[in-house]
Amino acid sequence: MQNQIHDRRGFLQKSALATLAALVGTEVVFAEKIPPHYVPLAFDYDPLKGKSPDMKVLGDKPWNVETPVHLLDDAITPVEKMFVRNNGLIPAAPTDLTKWALIINGESVKTVKTYSLSDLKKRFKNYTYQLVLECGGNGRSGYEPQTTGNPWDQGAVSCAEWTGVRLKDILADVGLKDDAVYIGYYGNDPHLSQDPTKVAISRGVPIKKALEDETLIAWAVNGRDIPLEHGYPLRLVIGGWPASVSGKWLHTIAVRNKIHDGAKMEGHSYKMPIRPVEPGEKIPETPENFRIIESMPVKSLITYPKTGATIDIKKTLALRGHAWAGDRDVSEVHTSVDYGTTWQKAKLERPKNRLAWQHWTADVTFPQQGYYEVWVRATDNKGVMQPMVIPQWNPGGYLNNACHRIAVKAV
Ligand SMILES: Nc1nc2c(c(=O)[nH]1)N[C@H]1C(S)=C(S)[C@@H](COP(=O)(O)O)O[C@H]1N2
Ligand SMILES: [Mo]
Secondary structure, X not given: OOOOOEOOOOOEOHHHHHHHHXXXXXXXXXXXXXXXXXXXXXXXXXXXXXXXXXXXXXXXXXXXXXXXXXXXXXXXXXXXXXXXXXXXXXXXXXXXXXXXXXXEEOOOEOOOEEEEHHHHHXXXXXXXXXXXXXXXXXXXXHOXXXXXXXXXXXXXXXXXXXXXXXXXXXXXXXXXXXXXXXXEEEEOOEOOOOOOOOEXXXXXXXXXXXXXXXXXXXXXXXXXXXXXXXXXXXEEEOOOOEHHHOOOOEEEEXXXXXXXXXXXXXXXXXXEEOOOOOOOOOOOOOHHHEEEOOOOOOEEEEEEOOOOEEEOOOOOEEEEEEEEEOOEOEEEEEEEOOOOOOOEEXXXXXXXXXXXXXXXXXXXXXXXXXXXXXXXXXXXXXXXXXXXXXXXXXXXXXXXXXXXXXXXXXX
């Protein structure tokens, strides 16, 4: 798949050159000498510019930036506190939005169609949903031995308000053949190697998930354009599943007659072993040994207070946070201040819409001065509870939904 920075021969496209000139505010001298497939440094976009100073950078090639849990305290995550997860390079922003096109193709569409941004905005009904995007590897740093992949703590999650059109409305417009089983996305981000024949990531979901009301092709988040690092000008947003299915810089959706076979659909990427494996055990990465991760498991966070806080013993401490459970709802949240010996039921709000996180609050008091840990544990509507310890080790380090804990000092 070609990216939109380079042309077929690998030279910078005229539009990319124009963007570069605009970015640096002057002429690009020796533009004709820029080697094929070279990405000018000016395109080395710094996503930290739009971020809270307390964000935690895990790496800059590719950019991966985590949100410390106490920064997730807002009901709706503001963009400056949204984690960033990239597999490739952040592409240059398109200079001419009228040229941005979304192509719907693949074996299982009746007609291949192309939509401009204004087609999408005007021809189809617009919807806004709060959607939880959580990286499948959120919590990975808890696994022992460590696995490959970013060692996320608990902050690779967000719940923002996305606006766009329903993918199902677009798919109805192109028409699906009876053999449609999966969709796969293609985005505009160059592969880390800058080799234009390589794709950084191209994942997808079964057609049933693609056709849910909340599956959006979005151009806005929290009422504004999507920031470049989060997929400007267009992205897929699919709540409740690993956020790797929410393709950024979206230009193509393929409707497939088989499980999508794009980049990061192979090996153990975003997959769990079907049988328990010993920590560190190597098992053959064949499809029979693994299942693709679908709905994310039940989880909760304490977003206030920040771990390490000093609390006034004479006052009631009003804890708060969020809880979510992939495709399910959360039915109960409990907190404990005595290492899980006793649990107290928290007050839990309904989600704003399906696949949004739910806010919880709990008033706790401490019996005497000293050091405490506060634990939180959510239970989903099928009775599934978060484990208190790290769950079963797996080769990709996915789905660690162990209880979140904070330390406080009561004085
Ligand atoms: N085109 C493209 N889409 C992508 C990715 C990417 O690298 N390229 N990363 C995916 C992964 S693994 C995650 S967790 C989410 C992160 O979304 P965010 O950076 O907007 O928080 O985007 C997903 N969509
Ligand atoms: Mo991810």
